[in-house]
Amino acid sequence: MTKYIYEFGPDKTEGDASQKNLLGGKGANLAEMAKLKLPVPPGFTISTECCNHYFDLNGRFPDTLEEEILKAMANIESHTGMIFGDPKNPLLVSCRSGARSSMPGMMETILNVGLCTTTIPGLIKKTNNEWFVYDAYRRLIMMYSDVVMEKAEQIHPKDGMGIRLNLEMMMNNLKNDKGYDNDTDISTEDLKALCERFKKKIRENLGADFPDDPKEQLMGSIGAVFKSWNGKRAVSYRRIEHIPDNWGTAVNVQTMVFGNMGDTSATGVAFTRDPATGDNKFYGEWLVNAQGEDVVAGTRTPNPLNTDTKNSQNKHLPSLEESMPQLYKQLFDIRNLLEAHYKDMQDIEFTIQEGRLYMLQCRVGKRTATAALNMAMDMLEEGTIDERTMVCRLDPKILDDMLHPIVDPDAEKTAVKVAEGLPAGPGGAWGQIVFTAEDAVQWAKSDKNVILVREETNPEDIEGMRAAAAVLTARGGMTSHAALVARGWGKCCIVGAGALKINLATKELRVGTRVFKEGDIFTLNGTKGMVYQGQLKMKDASENVRFKAFMAIADKYRAMQVRTNADTPADAMTALDFGAQGIGLFRTEHMFYGADSDKALFLLRKMILSKTHEEREAALEELFPFVKEEIKTTLQIMDNLPVTIRLLDPPLHEFVPQSRENQQEIADALHIDIEEVFKRSEQLLESNPMIGHRGVRLGITYPEISHMQVKAIFEACAELIKAGKKPMPEIMVPVTCNEKELAFVRDIVTQCHDQTLKTYEIDALPYLYGTMIEIPRAALIADKMAEYAQFFSFGTNDLTQMTFGFSRDDIGSFMNDYIDNAILSSDPFETLDQEAVGCLVTTAVERGRKTRPEIKLGICGEHGGDPESVVFCHKAGLNYVSCSPYRVPIARLAAAQAAIMYPDCR
């Protein structure tokens, strides 16, 4: 027989904090506090396993559950001396959800379970407080009818309002009619009458009676909490937070204690340290004569817990320290005990019932990025935690907040939203909106702060994107052109804001009925994907000494190197500042995207639109010095560090000129008619360019292109060596699927290498030769690829595209449906799919190392900057990850944490 119930309380406690998976976070910590002999009202936790069985049984309880519940209830009764359903001394309980990881507000709670016509008189007699009892009763009715009778039964309200809103309106009307200001003003008689009218309304709207039997209430509440695990809000939350559906929730049934039994009663929430700054100060809020929900609901301004918590808004209000010094002392001791025990900042809930303190919850407290950093460093310095623990205390995902200016969260609260999109580039920015790259460049020249708004961007927009403070597009996903470029630069960017209707002709933007014109000001929160009207206040998060110290400690534990994807000397500089240990991806073609490269782009186009081998050779010769110079500069900046230089990758049509003016210019240069330019461009068009003529395939059909690039690399190196530098180039062939492709290009590389040695009269030109692994076939035959490749760099963007058969440019049409229907738990372009893409990576690692044990292995897809994926890379045994410059610190931290958590993987 599976044991479903774990009791906790002063007499008997069966679980502890380590059992979060089984008991949920709340249950495990209640048990732990009980073990620590803290004043926890007795109760029990129904396990998450029971929740899963409940769903397996299509919403039926396992047969043995009821018996277990009755037994556990009897134990509570014997401890408290109260009896559930007893007319004289009735026990009331709460039913609360509690999942493995906190899902705040996503699931349900029912309080005061056990109040009914038979128990009400006894409770009144016992508490001598009729008002209190009827207030508790109306709360139970409101919660129960909403959660158990309506939501859990999936009843769709006829009037579209839902029972909760109906009852609330009835209560509001009563207050208005009678001139009551607060809930506490309502008279007992009014409350009594209201409860009856509530019950009538429930019967009318839901077609069922509010149950008057305590046991029915209890079982209904438990079932409803289970069902709330699959409620719409909870499911959406899980999608966003990547929480698996099969974790399930536990249910905590616990003796009710009341903070609203008069002036010797109170309730509060507190943090063992300041969650905003991380300061080592006990921080909290409380209310006298109130129930827990009153503190968080915001209907009453809560009092400061102590002097430390006082601020300009609440300094006139009485603190618990002042009002109930004895109880505060007891709470403060508990705070110290919990911090010493958990060695981390705790978020606690407490209730004082008629002068007695009860602990209702304790969990690791949420904190801002700054607070997380400060607390971790403080606790290390205090000797509370060791370095490994400290390193793991900072969630790599929140580092972004520390590295970019952000929209002031306070300002954001009251801002007018324009639209929502995907958070493609981090941080915040404001500016005047413009609709073309040209305008962005022009306006920026006259020192205006601009936001470039486009349907979607393409390489011709690059200058405008650089000039703009932020980029906003109506179409595209997290790996669209705009997103990739912006993230690479660390520029604020929102993509796929579908609500925007752009009219280029009138330079207007419509969102529903609202119209915005060129020059109007928007503020973007690129970390959240929110677009606001007007200029919001920004917060600067500049250089942080403590952060540097933290990262220095983290770096000690890392097993993987962290490189950067950098396409320009400027990127390389930024990345070095962020601690990059080399370049993992230098995309040779990106030099044609920059603002200063008009001439180079023109020559590239000339080469692409060449008809004959001779024309192409001539164009390549003109192009050569530009390519060599760009490579040389980057190698110089990265002196003594490895730089992986990828040969030409994208399909050529991407570079074809789009504007009539540029087309004419090319026509003139090639001495052909503009019609011929159209024709040649058209010949380069492909049905599926992503899986078309690109990467090494270009190098096979036009070996002269590879030759030019490789020669540029070697000559740049030769010149640097002669100048006393130590370049470390790694020549990388993209889009390979066959070892013979590598053999083909290697011949060119060897030839250029030998020729350069001769030309420059030098003895050695050290380099590595390797390949991207981004096509499933390449991963599957990695043993053969490794015969030629000295390194593999996993291009997990493309590998994901091919493994899923998902074109990342086109997933917009169905990705949301996939997430909503739980077919995928996350966008595989954001977080690496370990099941299949990961399987190809580990296969390639294993097969590659078999052929060449010393092979160097890295990743240069977008996943290189995703913490979860970095952990995977560590486990897979890669030597390095490479990511965009602004993600380098994130990858460093994630890699350090991976090494600490999985020390045996290497």
Place this chain on the structure above:
Amino acid sequence: MTKYIYEFGPDKTEGDASQKNLLGGKGANLAEMAKLKLPVPPGFTISTECCNHYFDLNGRFPDTLEEEILKAMANIESHTGMIFGDPKNPLLVSCRSGARSSMPGMMETILNVGLCTTTIPGLIKKTNNEWFVYDAYRRLIMMYSDVVMEKAEQIHPKDGMGIRLNLEMMMNNLKNDKGYDNDTDISTEDLKALCERFKKKIRENLGADFPDDPKEQLMGSIGAVFKSWNGKRAVSYRRIEHIPDNWGTAVNVQTMVFGNMGDTSATGVAFTRDPATGDNKFYGEWLVNAQGEDVVAGTRTPNPLNTDTKNSQNKHLPSLEESMPQLYKQLFDIRNLLEAHYKDMQDIEFTIQEGRLYMLQCRVGKRTATAALNMAMDMLEEGTIDERTMVCRLDPKILDDMLHPIVDPDAEKTAVKVAEGLPAGPGGAWGQIVFTAEDAVQWAKSDKNVILVREETNPEDIEGMRAAAAVLTARGGMTSHAALVARGWGKCCIVGAGALKINLATKELRVGTRVFKEGDIFTLNGTKGMVYQGQLKMKDASENVRFKAFMAIADKYRAMQVRTNADTPADAMTALDFGAQGIGLFRTEHMFYGADSDKALFLLRKMILSKTHEEREAALEELFPFVKEEIKTTLQIMDNLPVTIRLLDPPLHEFVPQSRENQQEIADALHIDIEEVFKRSEQLLESNPMIGHRGVRLGITYPEISHMQVKAIFEACAELIKAGKKPMPEIMVPVTCNEKELAFVRDIVTQCHDQTLKTYEIDALPYLYGTMIEIPRAALIADKMAEYAQFFSFGTNDLTQMTFGFSRDDIGSFMNDYIDNAILSSDPFETLDQEAVGCLVTTAVERGRKTRPEIKLGICGEHGGDPESVVFCHKAGLNYVSCSPYRVPIARLAAAQAAIMYPDCR
């Protein structure tokens, strides 16, 4: 020490016919004939292994080779009594290539090696025939200078002509000057002088002397034969025939015998049975006083070997049977002995030197499809071979010739070629060329035979393609739209004939300087990809009783079922005739391509361009009866046989109307402006539709589409069951990459199934539910897919696309370079890539069977009709292959042969 040399001859023979891999075909059979004590001139074979070592050593002989050669030459000398290089009794030898599989004319031969100024006088004295000796000498000079001195050394002729042509012109000029008609007319003195002038010319043009040392000649010849393995012609041939580069060639060095030593000498070639008809008749040609090359060169009309070989052209010429009855008798006995020994038709070469018969070659003879069939059946009936052997005697690839009308090969010899393309649809056809689908339909209506010529075809051309006798396109590959459709129909089709420049406006076609107009007549050989001018004679290859008997025997041995890919009732009928055992792929969308489905296509378009769920539901309801009817008809034809019905697969944009007229029609039907039609169409456009919103992804975003299709399937079945039929539908979900997609669609299937049972009041509706495996991820997680799928059908077209990252629509730009550079040995869309795509298939088979041992496994990609791939499918343990109707017999035979060759695979 590796043994490189294997001797053969009357005294000592080291190899036999089983050693083809080591000795090449020619060497192995010379050894076998020697073992059979047939009169084989003694010699030796240098192994293919030596050839590989030669290339490993960058064109140097292994150190031990020369010693082995000298030893073997000494053995020949001791047997023949002649000495190599001896001034008195010189031995002459031939050097011939001989690869594992025959590569006729692709590699080199040098005869008369050993003739030089020191040996000439001795040979003259011995033969008493000065003319013969100088004729042999000039032949040696011509061959040697061409093969050894020019080609093997990769010398590019300065005058662009090459030494061979130079020497031939000198000989022709001599003949013209002196009025000689034939080579044999040239006087001895003229020959002597010519040889001296040859040597001078060689010195001038090649900068080296013709070697006068027998040993130098021999070693040079051996090296040149090795090098010819990597000659341009040989490499191209290997690409076409899929022969691996590392097989290498052997070299056969053999005592020269001469058929040109007067009227008691002769030479000939023969087949042990008639290679054209298969008749059991000794068939051959011979020439008196001639060398072997004279028979095949076509410069003299050869004599018939015997009475059986006489025909209208040669009946006046003397047969060997008549001229040399004794020798003919000896040869005839040898023929009988060889047939009895090899149990297959042999192609033999013989030479008679001064009344003595020598056997120079014996190998399995090439034959026509008809001959192959007849010989196999005859030999079975004669009791020479068993059924298994018989089944393996017919190459599945040549079955095409038996199933389609073909261009008369005789007519083809003299035809005027227009262009060449890819052989996309088999057989031959002639017709008047037209340039639009509409014209094709119109002209066909007035009973004209038309060939539809298009840049490339799209679904809107379907009617025209149906109406045309053949289809010819200037663009596209073997799996382009035109190719797929034509092959499916078994219609003659040539694609990618790049030389065609089509001008739609003038209805003209240019090929270089030639211009063809609408109405001009072309003849197409779709099996070879040749386009000819004018109307060529066709050969009908109708119903063949013997073929049916042959196939019936083959079917007994098959382990796999063979189904067909059929999209229409007509296809289904054809396939049944060809022996299909069900439908492996019924593409529901193809019903919208047919000529009679205007209304259905219109409704589909209406559905696709619907904006709201309601609009779409309404359109689907209108569409429903068409879909149901089409499915019902097909299930009825395939009564009692499985029919795999694939749910909607292609991206919706494929169906969007292209013509203004069709767009207006849709606009009217949807009560929207035509501009809105453009807009909605544009929204469906994708960057990479092949990996975009298609297959099950459509079914997830628009579950109503799947619902309509599944409902149509079940209702069609229900109606058939009520009519006493036994439909066996298998519902297949395309483009899946995740087991949850299957769970999602299964819910729809279950719901429709249950609903149909109720509606039709029937007890059972048997069906299977399964999926395509065409995305790498699906193959990798096949264990999970099998939790929901009762069958897998490998869609190896798409699986190849994703595994290679090759868009089959776009490979045209690089595939030729890949084949030419030996990066790929064949187009992976034609022959399954066993290394990686095959690895995914076997992985999926293994993982799928692990979860569900009884899972049904099949293949429905184009590879299902490719013999090599069928063998792979057998080895992989699939239950069936499915291919286009006209390929069903090919797949049946290939499957039978696979089962015979690999009986232990299942």
